[in-house]
Amino acid sequence: MADQEGPVTVSDLPITFQVKYLGQSDARGLWGIKHTRKPVDLMVAAAKALPPGETLPIVKLTITVDGVHLETVQRRDDMEHMAVFFNIESISYGVQDLVYTRVFSMIIVKDNADVKGLNPFECHAFVCESRNAARRLTYSLAAAFQDYSRRVKEMQVSPDLNEKPPSLKKRFAIDLRSPEEIEAELETEA
Known part of the structure; x- marks a missing residue:
């Protein structure tokens, strides 16, 4: 399913992708390609500088309505098995990179954000x-955001007294424009 083309709907979730994990780096803002470009450049440069024979870890990335599951499939010798879950509420942005079009990146808001x-x-x-x-990975996260948005709206209309309501000030974004469209907009802003 992950290799098909076209839009993804909530009913298509969960969808699993097998990808190479470039890693993580600090971002300077909540959402926008301007906050993923530099970190992606740094991670790609680090990956290109890996010693001969050393490769990026292969991970299984599963997009669900609840968030993103990340689990190591094949790891490097210097790393432990990784199994991480990013709750949909902690993901603020996702995009297909405009320079490295095979790269998908997302911004996570860390739990210690108040410190x-x-x-x-x-x-x-x-x-x-x-x-x-x-592109399909980007569409999948967009479908998860769409479902989350629907659930937040339902909570506003008829809150379940037993369930903690999600933050109503939550902002998230998914950039579904093609890399060419994003680049054209950035050029007009310059």
């Missing part, structure tokens, strides 16, 4: 098998 002096934003990046796979 002074710590950067609350973290960019995670993944290399997909193709440009279309990166």
